[in-house]
Amino acid sequence: MRVDEYMYNVMRCTRCGMCRTKYNYYIERVCPTGEFSSGFEYNFPRGKVSIARGILEGDLQYSKELAEVLIMCVGCWSCMEQCGAKDTRTGLPLINPGEITEAMRADCVDLGLAPKAYQYLARNIENHNNPSGEDHKDRFKWADGLDIPTGKSDTILFVGCTPAYQRPEIAKNSANILKAAGVDFSILENEVCCGFPANSAGFINLAKEYAEKNGKALKDAGAKRVVFACSGCYRSMMIDYPKLVGKLPFKLIHITELINELIKEGKIKLKQGINQKVTYHDPCHLGRHLGLYSVPREIIKAIPKLKLIEMFPTEKNSWCCGSGGALKLVHPGMAVEIAGVKIKQAEKTGAKAIVSACPSCKTNITDAINKNGSKLKFYDITELVIKSMEAA
Numbered sequence: 001m002r003v004d005e006y007m008y009n010v011m012r013c014t015r016c017g018m019c020r021t022k023y024n025y026y027i028e029r030v031c032p033t034g035e036f037s038s039g040f041e042y043n044f045p046r047g048k049v050s051i052a053r054g055i056l057e058g059d060l061q062y063s064k065e066l067a068e069v070l071i072m073c074v075g076c077w078s079c080m081e082q083c084g085a086k087d088t089r090t091g092l093p094l095i096n097p098g099e100i101t102e103a104m105r106a107d108c109v110d111l112g113l114a115p116k117a118y119q120y121l122a123r124n125i126e127n128h129n130n131p132s133g134e135d136h137k138d139r140f141k142w143a144d145g146l147d148i149p150t151g152k153s154d155t156i157l158f159v160g161c162t163p164a165y166q167r168p169e170i171a172k173n174s175a176n177i178l179k180a181a182g183v184d185f186s187i188l189e190n191e192v193c194c195g196f197p198a199n200s201a202g203f204i205n206l207a208k209e210y211a212e213k214n215g216k217a218l219k220d221a222g223a224k225r226v227v228f229a230c231s232g233c234y235r236s237m238m239i240d241y242p243k244l245v246g247k248l249p250f251k252l253i254h255i256t257e258l259i260n261e262l263i264k265e266g267k268i269k270l271k272q273g274i275n276q277k278v279t280y281h282d283p284c285h286l287g288r289h290l291g292l293y294s295v296p297r298e299i300i301k302a303i304p305k306l307k308l309i310e311m312f313p314t315e316k317n318s319w320c321c322g323s324g325g326a327l328k329l330v331h332p333g334m335a336v337e338i339a340g341v342k343i344k345q346a347e348k349t350g351a352k353a354i355v356s357a358c359p360s361c362k363t364n365i366t367d368a369i370n371k372n373g374s375k376l377k378f379y380d381i382t383e384l385v386i387k388s389m390e391a392a
């Protein structure tokens, strides 16, 4: 069983509950799916670790019902951040209930117990190269009329399924920023899903197949550096690919990291002031998963007249937007309810807009703004950069 790999970690759990509620000047919620589902212990991280222990000790068996319970995790890693069980030498967390849940999902897939919604997602990837079942031939529709090269290049812009189909403005802005800064780059003609949704749902062999496809396509394109327009794809190639196919031999960098570099080198000139108060939402895949907290904030602060006001909680304690782990696909209503917490936190700051750097966060937070009748606006960070680059 794949959960066997986590035996040592699971057995370190003292069932203390710090992953359910944290004290951060006042009592705060930690787990989005636990808080917004039935409220039963099995929907919280501590319950997930107890389920894993039951399986490892032979007291519980995998079943279709258990596979449904395991859907309730957005993989935000907020629980891991709060968990008190740390490696005494490195200080790093020992227990990641999000990863343990993914390992149990993978066991369910291996046993033929995958929930229908996950099977649908996997079939879409197999048949259309993207998790939402869009037509593969439309993958680069966003680039129509933009004159973006597709040949060999040292720098490849890896766009990802979500920007390509659902948030084409993020794909366009990313490409236009690179063009305007004089970066010599190409897009990958045979780009396919990064495999992250398959990996997260437990379809490890499928994720591996897609990791191999992208790795080969990047190699054939002569890539030395891969720039990501999507935080999920970036996280996938940084964290999952080394386990699936080995570390990729290219420099991997998120679009915000490259933008920040280009600003510092004077290749991106932020001329136009944006007179607004904004707050920044940390996407889990960039923040907790990869530790990218300061870069997007440096970009926001570099835009003239733009004022950043921090939300509470933020950075490693940030509340997830609720769209991860395919929750937006399986329980869209719950995903938007989770994002509703973020809207309240943002409104409290007095900011007029939420800025972030993830296409999935943009969709879910925008849905929550609309559902809550909030006056907040949402900007992807690339949108603000493009705006500020325009001649005053």
Ligand code: SF4
Pocket (backbone or CB within 6 Å): 012, 013, 014, 015, 016, 017, 018, 019, 020, 045, 046, 049, 082, 083, 084, 085, 095, 097
């Ligand atoms: S996972 Fe960590 S924080 Fe949660 S109950 Fe176990 S030891 Fe405590």
Ligand code: SF4
Pocket (backbone or CB within 6 Å): 030, 031, 032, 033, 034, 044, 045, 048, 072, 073, 074, 075, 076, 077, 078, 079, 080, 097, 098
């Ligand atoms: S990763 Fe996030 S959603 Fe999953 S159990 Fe931990 S806190 Fe809950």
